[in-house]
Amino acid sequence: MEPTIKKSDFVQSLEKGLKVIAAFDAENDKMTLTEVSKKVDLTRANARRILLTLQYLGFVQTEDGKQFSLSPKVLTLGYSYLSALPFQELAKPYLRTLADEVNESCSMSVLDGYDIVYVARVQTNRIMTISLGVGTRLPVYATSMGRVLLAGLPDGEMKEFLRGVKAEQLTPNTITDSEKLIERVQLVKERGWALADQELEIGVRSIACPIKDKYGKTISALNISGHASRVSKDEMLEKFLPHLKSTVAQIENAIHKSV
CATH class of the missing domain: 3.30.450.40 (GAF domain)
Structure with missing residues (x-):
């Protein structure tokens, strides 16, 4: 069943960040800013801020500044759960x-x-x-x-x-x-x-x-x-x-x- 939460307790920016991470998969291992914004239904400005934040934190990487991909650090998010x-x-x-x-x-x-x-x-x-x-x-x-x-x-x-x-x-x-x-x-x-x-x-x-x-x-x-x-x-x-x-x-x- 879907959990419930009060609107005042919901952190929308966190939701958007997690959606961006989840947007990358086997068929979309590398995406441009435009592709990410379309896939996650965000404005380009929002998608850009989230991608740059994730890049700063080490969860996203880019070689040419145009195409983004997940970094190996993303594995730590799941490993904490699996190791427990x-x-x-x-x-x-x-x-x-x-x-x-x-x-x-x-x-x-x-x-x-x-x-x-x-x-x-x-x-x-x-x-x-x-x-x-x-x-x-x-x-x-x-x-x-x-x-x-x-x-x-x-x-x-x-x-x-x-x-x-x-x-x-x-x-x-x-x-x-x-x-x-x-x-x-x-x-x-x-x-x-x-x-x-x-x-x-x-x-x-x-x-x-x-x-x-x-x-x-x-x-x-x-x-x-x-x-x-x-x-x-x-x-x-x-x-x-x-x-x-x-x-x-x-x-x-x-x-x-x-x-």
């Missing part, structure tokens, strides 16, 4: 072992707004058109990890959340109807796992389970993903799910011992 996650470093060895066992890519994510955010990943085969890694964001409604994370919410919160999602038809298999999505997530609550079959991208299948803290609260999701031409739905359930559950149990045990 108690389970991230603990889970990495288990992810590597799982990926070796099933010979498929394995990932871990957390919920952030209407997206899942990757906090760990071991890639064995590239199966998506986009490159996935730590920090990648994907829509919660079309992913197995997203549904596992939503299943960890209280019923009322989950339903309100999904009724507020603006789901796009990413593939012919994508479920966009909020009530059908609610049914799917409720089924995940009962089963303890989620299977997404080519809903995010044609050719991509994945299966996920929740990772819970010692109080039973879902804190993350772990998945195995494979290409549909190589891995059937039956294989996901019969071959991969037992390995996935076993790995989750090991990670949870390690987390419980560390706190």
